[in-house]
Amino acid sequence: MNKNIFILTHGDTGAFETGSVPFEVRIPLNGHGKKAVKKKAEVYPGLLVADHSNAKIGDMHSGITGVVTEVTEKHVVIKAQELAPAADGEDPKPTGVEPVALAGLEGDELRAALKGLGVDIRPLIRRCDLLVINALNPEPGITYAESMLVHAKSTVNAGLEMLKRLSPASRTVVALPSASTAAFDGTDIAFINPQYPNSLDELVVASITGKESMKGVNVVDLHTLYNLGAVAESGMPLTHTVVCVEGRNIVAPIGTPVGALLKEASIEVADGDSVIMGGPMRGEATGDLNKGIAKDTKAVFVVPAGVFQPVSDHACFSCGACVQHCPSRILPNMISRYVEFNEIDFCRQENIGACIECGLCTFYCPARRPMLQFIRLGKHKIALEEAQVAACALQVDE
Amino acid sequence: MAKKSLSTAPFLTVASAPHMHCGTSIKGMMSTILLALLPAVIGAVYWYGMEAIRVMALSIATAVIVEALCSKIMEKEVRVDDYHAVVTGLLFAFILPAGAEWWLVVSGSAVTMVLGKMLWGNFGGAPISAVAVGWAFCIVSWPVYINVDATMLNTTLVNPLTQLRYFGVESVADASMYNLFIGDQLGALGAVQVGALLLGGLILLARRVITWEIPVATIAAVLITGGIYYAIDPEMYANPLFHLFTGSTMLSIFFLLTDFTSTPNTRGGKILFGLMAGFLIILIRTYGQYPDGVLFAVLLANMITPLCDMIKPKPFGAR
Numbered sequence: 001m002n003k004n005i006f007i008l009t010h011g012d013t014g015a016f017e018t019g020s021v022p023f024e025v026r027i028p029l030n031g032h033g034k035k036a037v038k039k040k041a042e043v044y045p046g047l048l049v050a051d052h053s054n055a056k057i058g059d060m061h062s063g064i065t066g067v068v069t070e071v072t073e074k075h076v077v078i079k080a081q082e083l084a085p086a087a088d089g090e091d092p093k094p095t096g097v098e099p100v101a102l103a104g105l106e107g108d109e110l111r112a113a114l115k116g117l118g119v120d121i122r123p124l125i126r127r128c129d130l131l132v133i134n135a136l137n138p139e140p141g142i143t144y145a146e147s148m149l150v151h152a153k154s155t156v157n158a159g160l161e162m163l164k165r166l167s168p169a170s171r172t173v174v175a176l177p178s179a180s181t182a183a184f185d186g187t188d189i190a191f192i193n194p195q196y197p198n199s200l201d202e203l204v205v206a207s208i209t210g211k212e213s214m215k216g217v218n219v220v221d222l223h224t225l226y227n228l229g230a231v232a233e234s235g236m237p238l239t240h241t242v243v244c245v246e247g248r249n250i251v252a253p254i255g256t257p258v259g260a261l262l263k264e265a266s267i268e269v270a271d272g273d274s275v276i277m278g279g280p281m282r283g284e285a286t287g288d289l290n291k292g293i294a295k296d297t298k299a300v301f302v303v304p305a306g307v308f309q310p311v312s313d314h315a316c317f318s319c320g321a322c323v324q325h326c327p328s329r330i331l332p333n334m335i336s337r338y339v340e341f342n343e344i345d346f347c348r349q350e351n352i353g354a355c356i357e358c359g360l361c362t363f364y365c366p367a368r369r370p371m372l373q374f375i376r377l378g379k380h381k382i383a384l385e386e387a388q389v390a391a392c393a394l395q396v397d398e
Numbered sequence: 399m400a401k402k403s404l405s406t407a408p409f410l411t412v413a414s415a416p417h418m419h420c421g422t423s424i425k426g427m428m429s430t431i432l433l434a435l436l437p438a439v440i441g442a443v444y445w446y447g448m449e450a451i452r453v454m455a456l457s458i459a460t461a462v463i464v465e466a467l468c469s470k471i472m473e474k475e476v477r478v479d480d481y482h483a484v485v486t487g488l489l490f491a492f493i494l495p496a497g498a499e500w501w502l503v504v505s506g507s508a509v510t511m512v513l514g515k516m517l518w519g520n521f522g523g524a525p526i527s528a529v530a531v532g533w534a535f536c537i538v539s540w541p542v543y544i545n546v547d548a549t550m551l552n553t554t555l556v557n558p559l560t561q562l563r564y565f566g567v568e569s570v571a572d573a574s575m576y577n578l579f580i581g582d583q584l585g586a587l588g589a590v591q592v593g594a595l596l597l598g599g600l601i602l603l604a605r606r607v608i609t610w611e612i613p614v615a616t617i618a619a620v621l622i623t624g625g626i627y628y629a630i631d632p633e634m635y636a637n638p639l640f641h642l643f644t645g646s647t648m649l650s651i652f653f654l655l656t657d658f659t660s661t662p663n664t665r666g667g668k669i670l671f672g673l674m675a676g677f678l679i680i681l682i683r684t685y686g687q688y689p690d691g692v693l694f695a696v697l698l699a700n701m702i703t704p705l706c707d708m709i710k711p712k713p714f715g716a717r
Binding site: 005140202206212213269270271272273274275276278280281282283284285286287288289301303305308309310311314315316317318319320321323324327328329330331333351354356359362363364365366367368370372373376 | 408409410411412413414415416417418419420421422423424426427519520521522523609658659661663664665668707710711712713714715716
């Protein structure tokens, strides 16, 4: 396999397709404590489904018309169906929500309104001096970025305007793939060599500022900006997002089962295949085709069984391929061994924290060791240990 | 429950990210190394005939059987199908004279696998080059039987290294570099196929099984150190190219010093390692007791691998 698969520019792939209405949506919840709907409730597009107690995490809304069939901690399932007409003597049932006028709002009011419309504002209002819009396709195989800058430019612009109102940054830079012709009024542009892993936030910032530090910089990716723009443009709740299904960009209701999306793109899934939510390098494999897409699901991929060797428990034989390709200039071979033997202090010594989790070490490992998984495990163990130490320190203080 | 229209939901495989792979495998790398060794095998057969085939076949068979047996005894998965033992056995045969006794080949190859590989655990545990271990074992135990000049009496080929050692530099002054390059010299059966090994090394570089740092640094060090001696007194010391084209130098540069497990991984470390190895090759040849001490240089260079690995770039964010 050659290096061309890491090229992140695919040209304009046309306007986004609008998917057909799925038979059900499975709206994923992330600690949304207050469910606004009960089982058997009738819902319509834009209706609030679940509320989050944190003022910086967006609420969830239904994207389709239907009936709630299941409410759990993890998700709300809505079955698509026509609602029964209103009985005689009742008011006609509502079919949609009124848009919120965002233009006149400022500060806390604006934030509260956006939260109510389903926008996660925590990553948008982070304290920073420099705001970077990462407008590259995040991972190999994902194709929405360039089309978005052409066919959904007004949405992106609206998102950018809104983001500038929200963010405390004094300067905004849009990172574009080199040779891109997109222009933004009143915003600086930086060109990035469109080759994975250059699209990762840390490397984009390093390329723009020349410093390998995220201090005082906030990065917002194009997908988030698009979602924000959709809300800012219409004043309607965030119910749809764009998902790249094996290269085809489909606008789908949030919560659409991945199986329905794959069917939409006429991709067959057989026993033993992997279905990946997110990019092929950093995404997560799901075991359930009914799992609904989240607001930030950028892509869905299918890896047929047998295309790649499965990971093995083979010992590292120090071929050095990971060291050679690591953009963080750390030694993944040693770190993965230390994690295997639970030598957490040595992991720290080898700067495990500098890993930006691009996945190239695993990609190049001839022994098929799950390097990225080892590194994530090591980071997790370090975090646990630090939490324990902090807890002990608190006890001593008391 | 919602009516499931995806009734025949397939069983999906879940795995950790990333979900792509470049397609390399240990078996693939070993196959490439075997391919790269093929020209030297042909050269060995051309110069030494069936004797060379006998030694190579015996060594490979022993290495494979010993690895399988050891894996069984150690209750580990038998992984001889990755061709790793084949490569090790063939490389060990390459440093033996074509006239080596069968018991020398068998015991040497077995020691190579046991002491050089299996005792260290999984493939990847050995801190030293297995082939050099096997060679050191043999040359200390049976110095006569592994001596090329003692075992290859019925040949017209001349061993340039013993000439240099015992008859001085004027005896090799008229040695043609071209003849040395095509393998027209007496020596270990594969190691002296200099041109073929160089071709194999280029194949490895092109297929990215090895990187350029160690070969380039070693060649540079051999030429520079050899050049210094040559500049001091051409009447006493041989031409640096002579060192590059004789004995096991070329084999070591492309196949032993670039062995995965026993060499550094960082770029700086690799370069220092290569320079050290090249320096040691000339030093051992100039002052050592053995005419061709390249494999001792390999062993000694392996010793500094952990130190070389301490030369690493600053991680992301620390610059």
